[in-house]
Amino acid sequence: AWLVLVLPTVSFLLGMAAPMDATAMWLVGIVALGVASLVPLGVGLRSLVRGVRFRWAVGRLIRRDELRKPIEAALASLRAEGRSERERLSEAREKLSEVRTSLRRFKDAIWRDASWQDVPMPLKMKVYADGVDRVVQELYERVRQHYPVLTNVALAAYGSYGLRRPGATSDMDLFVIASRALRLKDPKMEEAIATFDQLSTDIL
Numbered sequence: 001a002w003l004v005l006v007l008p009t010v011s012f013l014l015g016m017a018a019p020m021d022a023t024a025m026w027l028v029g030i031v032a033l034g035v036a037s038l039v040p041l042g043v044g045l046r047s048l049v050r051g052v053r054f055r056w057a058v059g060r061l062i063r064r065d066e067l068r069k070p071i072e073a074a075l076a077s078l079r080a081e082g083r084s085e086r087e088r089l090s091e092a093r094e095k096l097s098e099v100r101t102s103l104r105r106f107k108d109a110i111w112r113d114a115s116w117q118d119v120p121m122p123l124k125m126k127v128y129a130d131g132v133d134r135v136v137q138e139l140y141e142r143v144r145q146h147y148p149v150l151t152n153v154a155l156a157a158y159g160s161y162g163l164r165r166p167g168a169t170s171d172m173d174l175f176v177i178a179s180r181a182l183r184l185k186d187p188k189m190e191e192a193i194a195t196f197d198q199l200s201t202d203i204l
Contacts, residue, residue: 058131061106067138070098071199075146078195093202099135100203106131111168122165129164132172132204139199147192153178172204 077091110116110128119127136155144150159173160166176193183189 058106058127058134061109062102062131062134064134064138066102067099067135068142070095071139071142074199075142075195078198079146089198092199096199096202099139103132103135103203107168125165125167129161129166132161132166135203136172136174136200139203140196143192143196143199147188147195149182149186149188150192150196152182153189153193172200174200 073095074092077095078088080088080091083091107128110124110131116124136157140150140155154177155174156162156177157172157174160170161172161174166172176196178189178193
């Protein structure tokens with residue numbers, strides 16, 4: 001915006017030394033406006049390119065196809081019969097090791113890798129939240145496939161994660177929203193919520 005003021009002023013001063021006709025003054029003004037309009041356009045394009053770059057980084061570091069198989073295996077372990085709850089939970093945690101590794105790799109890249117050091121903190125926090133979203137959404141979708149009762153239940157984030165401002169040491173706070181009537185109607189509801197809580201707590 002400062003160019004709009006500076007260029008006509010310069011042209012006016014030059015015009016005092018070498019008089020310019022009205023057409024020339026108009027041309028200078030038009031050029032000034034054009035140049036000034038390119039500044040926010042350049043900023044916008046740079047932000048767009050940066051956003052695409054970091055979205056690509058999320059998809060590269062946390063791949064849904066790498067999450068799906070271990071989550072399914074963990075769910076199968078939790079539902080296995082003939083074992084104690086402690087044994088089932090221990091086996092499920094072991095199956096989730098790949099998911100924890102993916103999330104840890106993603107977290108280390110954002111908060112420790114040198115290539116991310118010049119990234120503005122608000123953007124870094126948003127990208128981190130997007131990566132966690134990918135893990136949470138995949139986990140919730142897998143659990144919901146095993147427990148269709150969750151179809152009419154909402155999952156919400158709160159705290160710094162819910163505000164899209166999680167830091168490297170932030171807790172990822174989640175809660176499941178289900179009406180009391182729905183919870184009373186289907187006895188599987190409590191089991192489904194408990195399963196999601198167990199797996200998400202272990203991963204996050």
